[in-house]
Amino acid sequence: MEALQNYLSSLPGACAQGMIWGIMAIGVYITYKILDIADLTVDGSICTGAAVCAMMMTMGAPLPVAMICAFIAGMLAGAITGFFHTFMGIPAILSGILTQLILWSVNLKIMGIARDASSAANIALSARNFDLCVNMMEMHKSLVVLEIFAVVLIAVLYWFFGTEYGSTLRATGANPAMSRAQGISTSKSKVVGLVLSNGIVALAGSLLAQYQGNADINMGKGAIVIGLAAVIIGEALFGWLSRNNFALKLISVVLGGIVYFIVYSTVIYIGLDTNYLKMLSAIVVALFLAVPYWKKKYLSNTNSIEKKEAKALLKAQQKEAKKKGEQ
Amino acid sequence: MLELINVCKTFNPGTINAKKALKGINLRLNPGDFVTVIGGNGAGKSTMLNAVAGVFPIDSGEIIIDAEHVEHLPEHKHAKFIGRVFQDPMTGTAATMEIQENLAIAARRGERRTFKWGISSKEKKHYRELLATLELGLEDRMTAKVGLLSGGQRQALTLLMATLKQPKILLLDEHTAALDPKTAAKVLELSDKLIAENNLTAMMVTHNMKDAIEHGNRLIMMNNGNIIYDVSGEEKKNLTVEALIAKFSESSGQEFANDRALLT
Structure with a gap:
């Protein structure tokens, strides 16, 4: 009974965490779904956002300034990956991993500033000492704030990707070849997408630091997997709702993040060893990523226009042959 | 309109796979020229078109479009001058975007993309009229994803996109090769129509000799990275497939070899 009580009382927290990671997953959506790049920078940039926000607050900056700086720091991280990828010709995945490694050092240094040390692996950001917009103590307020964040972010992105400029990213x-033939610099688009994506991820990082009350060097480990899980779960569960509407697609990403953390809480309630959670997430994501490949391989073109056309053509030919035979 | 001066390109230089694809091409297109390009396997037809489009940097030589040197510009900056249709119907359009979105992107070729909304209602009306002229029923499917269209439909759409914003040069790289004969004939007819209506300067690579003779006002034959035959006007009109093949043997000292060439 008590366990159930604990489980139920953990649900609002799961929602809040899910929304923070859902916002982060919107960043992942931009690179993974829109630009077709698997960007591993996010494992580092989410922590960068958290570290910058916590550091600036500790140094006495107001919250909005700290969060804007976190956003900008994330954008810079994305710019580094974009630079590696487009200017230096390094494959996107490797570019992200390189930046991630750079950020590991940078994040330690950023947090060191707050402690007046050469480096620090974590710094506290307690709601007792600071005026935060989300924190575990005020769950109701936090949920409302996160909702507003998600809605505003989705509205801005809906506008951005609907503009002439945003269309070039899509x-x-x-189709990069088509884009270049239409005068679009695909390199520039990719850099802009990476910058925007990591800015959003870092912003989510600043929210996460506030929510959990600290910034920690390890907080980004496996972030890309959670982000992808949110994107994939959102698509699988709510894809039928969103069909062609971009805003609904982004909403389903956030919902995907919430579902992920509710499942997470449930699994804990059931009593599974939490050490397995990262493994399970990875396996689930791997399976979902395999679905399109398997579909292609084993159900090749069952419903494609080409196959239908081929069938129709074959039928017509058979008919003609039959006619000739009769004559 | 377009001038190629001594354009050279070698792929994989310094390796055993080194391939001299263009060996000093000189070509000058006058405004309104519609040139068909034929040649054997590896003659350099597509390479020449891709050089003009800026797909790769050329090794030496000059490419001048409308009195502007473009040989040092990246591919997307060539796009300001050039409309392109590719052999693969998948290449010219973005499958996951709507028909009207594809058109809207093409309508802004070579222009600054701003933070204005990507497509206006005035545009939509214009596109609907244009699509109706294709007679493929696409005008009623403007918000459908291009991936749902057939190869022929996509190629027709790509043609429309390539000519939507009047290009200085239209490059057609075997753009009917992947289509069935009936659809290919339709797309070719549409190409003729768009080129005539907009008074475009165009180059069309084809492996169909009959098409090469019947379309355009000028024909060039390529072999081994060189232009070996350039004919226009009355002389071109009176060409036959047999005469072309004879011309090829005469100019190159080889049999005409193109495993996809259609000789009738």
């Missing part, structure tokens, strides 16, 4: 991901 085109770049959809």
